[in-house]
Amino acid sequence: MSGGLNLMLVGAPGSGKGTQAKRLVEKYNMPQLSTGDILRQAIKDQTALGIQAKEFMDAGKLVPDELIMGLIEERFGHADYQNGWILDGFPRTMPQAEGLSALLDRTGKKLKHVILLDVPGEAIVERIVGRRSCPACGNVHHVRFSPPKSEGICDACGGALVQRSDDTEEKVRVRFGQYESETASVIPYFEPLGIVASVDGQQSADEVFAAITGILEG
Ligand code: AMP
Numbered sequence: 001m002s003g004g005l006n007l008m009l010v011g012a013p014g015s016g017k018g019t020q021a022k023r024l025v026e027k028y029n030m031p032q033l034s035t036g037d038i039l040r041q042a043i044k045d046q047t048a049l050g051i052q053a054k055e056f057m058d059a060g061k062l063v064p065d066e067l068i069m070g071l072i073e074e075r076f077g078h079a080d081y082q083n084g085w086i087l088d089g090f091p092r093t094m095p096q097a098e099g100l101s102a103l104l105d106r107t108g109k110k111l112k113h114v115i116l117l118d119v120p121g122e123a124i125v126e127r128i129v130g131r132r133s134c135p136a137c138g139n140v141h142h143v144r145f146s147p148p149k150s151e152g153i154c155d156a157c158g159g160a161l162v163q164r165s166d167d168t169e170e171k172v173r174v175r176f177g178q179y180e181s182e183t184a185s186v187i188p189y190f191e192p193l194g195i196v197a198s199v200d201g202q203q204s205a206d207e208v209f210a211a212i213t214g215i216l217e218g
Pocket of ligand 1: 013035036037039056057060061062063064068088089090091092093096166175
């Protein structure tokens with residue numbers, strides 16, 4: 001695909017954003033900008049950002065907008081972000097959505113697609129609590145829906161799978177509450193651009209991927 005893809009994936013925690021973003025990266029060779037992945041790496045590396053973000057993430061709460069916008073501005077300056085990107089888990093609040101719009105205006109970039117992965121609230125807890133992630137490569141399995149070939153081992157890289165510390169039922173409820181109260185309102189903000197599409201996120205990962213690529217290439 002020529003030009004920048006400039007895509008945003010939106011959806012509740014556990015709706016499949018990370019899984020689909022990784023497939024899209026492979027197909028279109030665009031960088032994935034996952035604020036969650038960047039923050040987890042910052043915590044591991046004990047950077048100033050990681051130290052500030054940790055208490056919020058441990059509680060399942062959103063990290064303050066200023067920290068997130070600082071991180072985004074920094075990433076957007078990288079050379080590999082000049083030709084398209086896949087936003088995964090950002091923006092998650094109205095100030096972040098407005099901050100993104102301002103940043104795009106300022107840098108002459110345009111958002112081309114907003115894709116909502118639609119999964120009903122009652123399915124979220126099972127999707128997240130059964131999730132097993134690979135800290136080494138970011139691949140995600142699910143104990144029931146996409147079990148690894150060998151238990152506890154990532155199919156993609158052979159790394160040891162873990163349950164993320166915020167993937168417990170108690171924290172999922174907090175995170176989903178934040179999605180409903182803060183993040184869901186980001187979708188109507190982008191509606192006037194005429195670029196928002198919704199995909200049934202409860203289909204198989206292959207079907208969801210086919211639906212997304214259909215929209216991007218449609
Ligand atoms: P995720 O990997 O997208 O599920 O994000 C994990 C956690 O990182 C969230 O529960 C938040 O604490 C934090 N986080 C990730 N992205 C954002 C964002 N755009 N704004 C605020 N907090 C975020």
